[in-house]
Amino acid sequence: MRQQFTPNRHPLRSAIRFFSTSALIVAGSGLLSSALHAAPRIIEEVIVTANKKAESAQDVPLSISVVGADFIQESGLSDVGEITRYIPNVSFDSSLALYTSITIRGFGTPPLGVGFEPSIGLVIDDVPYGRSTFAQDAVFDIDRLEVLRGPQGTLFGKNTLGGVLNFHTMDPTSEPEGFIKFGHGENIESNNVEGAISGPIFGDNFLGRLAFRYNDADTLEYNSTRDEQQTQEDKAVRLKLSWFLSDTLTANFTGLYAESLTKGYTQSLFIASDRSMRVFREYDPQTEADAYDQNTSTDAPTRSDREVKAASLSLIWRPDELMGITAPELTTIASWSEVITPYSLDVDYSPVPLVAFNEPPKGNPYTAEAIEVRLAGGLDAPFDWGEGMDFVVGVFAQESTNDVFQDIDVSLNGLIAFARAGAIVQNIQLPFDPLLIDLPISLPDLIPGIIERERYISATQSTTQSFAIFSQFNWILTDRLTATAGIRYGEDESEGSSYSRVAAGASISGGSLNQSDFSAPNLKNKETNVSPKLAFNYEITPDVNVYVNAAKGFKAGGFDPAPLNDNNLTYKGEETLTYEAGIKSRLLGGSLTLNMAVFDSDVKNLQIRTFSGVTLTTFNAPESSSQGAEMDFFWLPPIDGVSLAGSLAYLDAKYDSFTEGPPLFTSEQNQTQDLSGKPLPYAPRWSGSLSPRWEFPLFGSADLLGSVRMNISYTDERYLDSDIDPNTLQDAVTRTDIGLGLRSESSDWSVNFQARNVTQEQDAVLILDQPLIPGNYTKTPHPDQTTYQLDFRIGF
Template identity: 40%
Template sequence: MIIKKTKTILATTMTSAMLLPSAVLGKEDGRRVLEEVIVTAQKRAQSLQEIPMSVSAISGDMATDAAIVDTTDLVQYTPNVKFTAANPAYSSTSIRGFGTPPLAQNLEPSVGLVIDGVSYGRSTFTNDAVFDLERLEVLRGPQGTLFGKNTVAGVLNFTTAAPSFDLSGYINVAEESLDGKRYEAALGFPIIDDVLAARISWRKRDKSFGLYNTTRNNEEEQFKDESMRLKLDWFPFEGGEINLLAFKSDFESVGNGMQHSHITPSGFQVYREADPQTEDDEFNNTRATNAPTFTSRFSEAIALKMSVDTGDNWVFRNASLTAIASRAQVDTPYLLDSDFGPVNALSLETDGPDRYKQEQFELRYTADSDVLFGWGDSVDWVIGMFVGESHATVTQFARQNLTGLAQLAPLIAEGRGVPNAGAAEVAALNALIGAVPNGEQDVFAVNYVRVFAESYALFAQADWHLSSSLTTSLGIRLGKETKDGANGSFANTPVPALVAGQENFDNEGSKKEYEVSPKLAVSWSPSDELTVFGNIAKGFKSGGYSG
């Protein structure tokens, strides 16, 4: 199935809107004052009150004080934002109700994700940023001009803690419910004074849910999560800076935390033939499933950023040139006991790890200049180009055991309200069992989707300061994206076609789409405590391929 592109135009207008960032209130001459919050919502350091859009900022200190350990906790402090994660392989962010369903793995998100200046094309990278955090910025509304495609709802812009030339660090150890233990540590240190500094961060979480599986005779409900990050800041000459970022994460979860409840008498009869200890007390931490359910996630990324102050050039002043090259990959293998019982009947798993890989390069020029046409005070400029490519593979290996399905047939019939306890279904399945060769009671169907995408874009934004209190922002992004996709399905026997309507097919296609994402914003600050702004922006989300 080919999913067509969608274009979203959203207008955001806020009047008499006070920007109240998540910052600590200080005191000045006995009066409470709001500390200035510096953000990078427009790809350069600015005060939060200068940004003509709806932005929330959360500091890393606040996240630490609130004992926040993942994105689900973090977004509780940001209005209109929701992060959904059934497990690390299936996650999704929505802002103001706009998002992409977490099970639509091979469709790109509607909320952009940026970590230390690098965009990531899947929401499953989000939790890689939620430790040793300096700041999270939530940008609401389309952000296509500066951040590109797939930001029709907004952007989560993470900044992690930077290296320092002063020796610093911390160690946090916490104990959680369900025998959970959490460790987090970071160390920043100089390597060459005033020239090279590093920061190493590490996080580990272990938790056991204490669910005993009587069918498999083990206590399998648990997860382990470990991440490590390395950052290097190098200042080889005056006005020059090179930053290296690398991280790696390893998440492994066994089980799904589910227990049976309200099993019917016929259900007990069928289940206890497979496992005599099957019960439906949902509070005794016992379950009965036969397949080794698990979810894993392995991610890694590396990014190199170089910035050079180029001074005054032509009409531009205080100019800086920034280049960012990055590569990232995430694998998410899983296996699910999809009949959720002790009978060996159904399971779903990846046919090899689901994988997403991206490579990107961005070149950006920032500067300020004299005013246009002699109107106003000055103009701030951001001009850049972007090149990126990505590879994505998603598979689903659906296994059916015919003998197990025959055992479950009475329950399936009971659930559908079919009389005679599923005698017809049992007879049909027994006929299928007799039709397949001996030793091939396991039949399967595999669905797959593969996508290769290339993206190119030019972008520019000018913030025209008409006066000390009035600013107009004009921006545009011109992009082109090509996607080559393939999807299909195949089975080892005709049984999936007879039982579930499966069809063997292979489908290939190519899509070419063009992006035009303009932006117009006006910001007025009649006083230091009040900013009134309005903006009109257009976001772009390309089409794709779904299984």
């Protein structure tokens, strides 16, 4: 009998309580403001580039959220995951560099997708990046983050099935300026520094900006088996140059180098049988199954590093007139990027020396070279219908290479220990541990060293060439009605090879790992796609717009990265069709922005990456869907210094048809299960945030300002693995962060204090089966302790 979705809490009730409280705060503030009869304050217009041109966010006919530099700076945010916590229907995780994942409206990049193309687009300073892990390099010296929800294939291309994260970092300035920020954290011991210097280099026509970041931290995890503290180190530098070659021609260059070093892995035992714990404690008496006690017990060296190099050059030509086009802008962008993610992992998540992933010799490099040429401008209205038209047309070409290599060591003595602990070894599970006693020391090695270890290697190399032609036209039919039509034609052609083999001699443990020797030297995949878009935007009043749109998105298929067998060497491309309707408004005299949207998405061949308890496998779910609604607002009530921001999202994302989905890992070793009708993983039904802030003068001084702020975020329960195992259901979480600030209005210095997770909520990123042992689980937790951070920033 198929298991049914049976939540162990009442998420709707929790959501109602949370948002009822939020509504009371809003209503209470409104009553107070009405009583004061103060003049309304005006929210500044937010400019975005969602349509490859600068325009007001309120005029863009799609669901978009913008997080600016002020909020990021005051809240002390230096991680994309912390930023997206306050954006409806968006989640981001980079707890491990090679497994970075993003989801929007339930669709996204699988968290176990090393070497996997993303399903959410990532654009930094108008340059697309082909791996989600690049996102962390945009957070320092940041100007804003635009989150575009829904397919964005027309202008941003493939791999934008669920949306786009569109980052903008600070540009060079015409006047000398800069800043430096120092920070210190407690409970997660950390020290960080960030800074930038900007201004003219040669005259007024050649400008530059140099920004950097450095962070050194001890994580909360201590490895008792190896007697070592887990640490993180992160550094990055970015150079931006702008050269005004003439009144009409500008050249921009961006160069980036970033490196992060992480020792340790926060995947800890979460559920483990008494039988397993008895065996594990023979190797480390401190082993436990509490993922939140800041202790882990793994024997093999574990680290996850990342090295990024990127460069881009753009030429922007803005002649006064070109072939009858008004305000023409011809943009050419050439870019190159590379990310290397060397790692070594203890993937049995125990103190038993069983399975270890050794560092790949090349570090799993991904490189991409791309060029885009586009022309934007205005035209007269076709057939003299309407008031005019603006457009973007262009071409895009890219070549990317991907190299994923796995080097796996298996200890046969460790395999014997795991068999005692309840593992399935060679399709056999011992009904009980033959040694039903606790041993004060480890068992002697039963198999001599010369034959005790077995080594497996597997790899996938691929090269993909992509080409696209795209266009989008905004037809201003009346002073209130605008129609948008766009289309993109793309081709993706991939060639690659995969293999897996036992490195030396025959294999004893290969059957337990589902490993088999194979070679597939001539993998090929070619796909073409047409992604159209149609939208209408109607201005009801100068401050209220309604819109509807329909758009398709596409992500090409590919080759399974470094598989241990040839059961699933390739996976199909995925495609979505999304309908959306929304309203964007500026109310109360311009003091309140309120935006709402509803959407309906259907996806064919959704790509799912899952861990079966033995190995990682890529599946295609034939039919999936996502329906829901989202709302965000920002309000400046007529109380000096007070502001209130918030969001609310509802999401119903599920597998519609998935009769051969990934199975639950049990002793029966089923090959598949029917997941039709089950919810998609990592997709909470309700989510939201509320961020009140009050800034006020201190000691009667208009120059010295203090501030108090609170960030509250709610995330409903959701499954944290693709097989929708009831044991991977994460409870709903309401997290509260509190901040205090002090700044000078004239001297450009500030001090900010943050207390995060003051309610000590227990949240997690991922829950997986422990390899080989049915019924045991591991978890990647967020810290459940309250952490503190103090930042001092001075500008010059």
